[in-house]
Amino acid sequence: MARPRLFAEYFRTNGRFLGITMMLLVGFWIIVLILLPQLSMLDFSFRYNLPPAEQGGPKDVYTLDNYRHLIYGAGGGEGSYNTVDLMVFGRTILAAMAVTVADLILCYPLAYYLGQSRGSGFVRLLVVLLIIPYWINEILRAFAFRIIFADGGIINAAMMGLGLIDQPIDFIRADIALYTGLGYAYILLMLFPMYNAIESLDRNQIEAARDMGASWVHIHRRIVIPHAKPGISSGMTMVFMLSAGALAAPQILGGPSSLWFTQLVYQWFNNSLNWQQGSAYAIVLLMASIAIVLTFMKIFRVNMGDIGK
């Protein structure tokens, strides 16, 4: 019932030519650029890593070995688990969640301030100042963080100069540099959806609530956050997905003893040239991330459609 009407509406507003063109482009993007590569990854992940000569031969059959490897390790034995990789996996997911929550806490006040002081020249300047650092390549930004957090970097130098510490803190080993770098890398993806959502909130609603005696906490809990929920959830989804899948920041800012799960994937593809194993790891990360996002959307009663707002 609803679907044909949706299409009719779509073609009425866009016209036949533009409507079909847009559908083709979006279809091309989704099928050729997203779906097909992912499907071939999925296919890879169920195959053995065979020399080219044997590919397509009698030995090239489907298997769960690559997935088994993540859980039980190289031996494939039942009793011993692949604790190293599983730990890396768990830590990546938890750290990505922590980065997401930290970005949320940092961005909410800023998004509220920007969204409510609508359109003034100063605010526009602030937004531009926030965007400009993102003109710089992600890898360069990560290296800049490495310099800032280094033993002789500006932070250690300042703290030692002030007499707060007498030994430089190893921010890299403590993973502080990594979490800060990840938080910074995707912070705008948290800020802008929230800013857009809050900007569309009618100021009178806040004043009306205040007029009726509501405290600031109450106003945010009952008026601002429910209104901004679509923006908050799309921001959180993007930051979580991207930091769980980040590679540059962990490579550059990660401590020697800490691995990000994507680095394992990278190693399988690049160092071990075992694409099949790498695909399995990548698929597990993707599925886990999607499952986590969907679970949280369910808990906080966010509709898929809200995220597109």
Added chain:
Amino acid sequence: MTDGVGVELENLWIRFGEFVAVRDASVNINGGDFFSFLGPSGCGKTTILRAVSGFLQPSEGRVLIGGRDMAGIGPNKRPTALIFQNLALFPLMKVWENITFSMEVRGASASERRRRADELLEMIALEGQGNKLPGELSGGQKQRVAIARALCAEPDVLLLDEPLSALDLKLRQHMRTELRAIQQRVGITFIYITHDQGEALTMSDNVAVMRAGVIEQIGTGHAIYDLPATPFVASFVGENNVFRGKVLEVKGDEALIRTNRSGDLLAQITPAARGVLKVGDDAMMFVRPEAFSLVDDAGAHAGKSLTARVVNEEFEGNSYSVFLESEGGKRIKMSLPNVGQERVVSTGDDLILKYELRNAVAMPAGELASE
């Protein structure tokens, strides 16, 4: 019915940088009154309302509610409730949650809130609609929910910022009656902001007319309509014919004015200008279109009549608007009630218009309301 809580503004000034939004406003609003601030947009009436509700601190002067100085008291601590121009209902909350938001803030239990919501829904004739979202209601229903939400907080003073302006004409007229009835039922003070003189005149006990931050006149609707204090009030409230001229003679409360284009005419001096308007002053004199009537002979109405030729007439249903031009070229509008006769006048007729002295008001010349 209780006596209600009054509101006083004492020499209120409100400035935004260089701009003076409200200039030395003093008003005494009686408890239980329906009081309107009437004026064109940008005259400072909304600013006054925001100062009373506490969203704005006056630059100088005081706001007193029930005799208590409100300086430093925030909007959430004042015994006022504000109804916004766009109503500002919370779109994500159900109607009953909207209505009882002030109770939610105070920590009232859900069952208590539901009970109160049902009472208020009954009062605004929306029984059983509490579980809808505001978006599912019609304009008039939203209006009533906003009123119920404001009343739920049991304020001493209800402040209304042009809440009817978004409604269509029929509904607006209906809501006027309804608002007035609600005010009389609850007996609290209503302060109403509007640029619509019809709203101000029909609902209010008293009206303050504002222009450019200044209160030009405070009085009952009748006083403002019949005895405007300034040319602005005379021309802003209702329709008026303005005659410019010089004062020829002052006799008690009456003045004889030599008008520029319509001869010498008599008028009463508006109370505010008595003793001020002197012989030789530039004056303005106002006669409303409905105050004219037709006579056959000017002789018996010396100083209170003029002759003019009909230029055009329009049928308005309950009346005819007749546009005339005097010999001097002065354009005059008169309105004749439709009492069932066909065409009373026709274009080109020379007519003698007369008016009663009580219907003509003279005052020192000043600025008119721009159309």
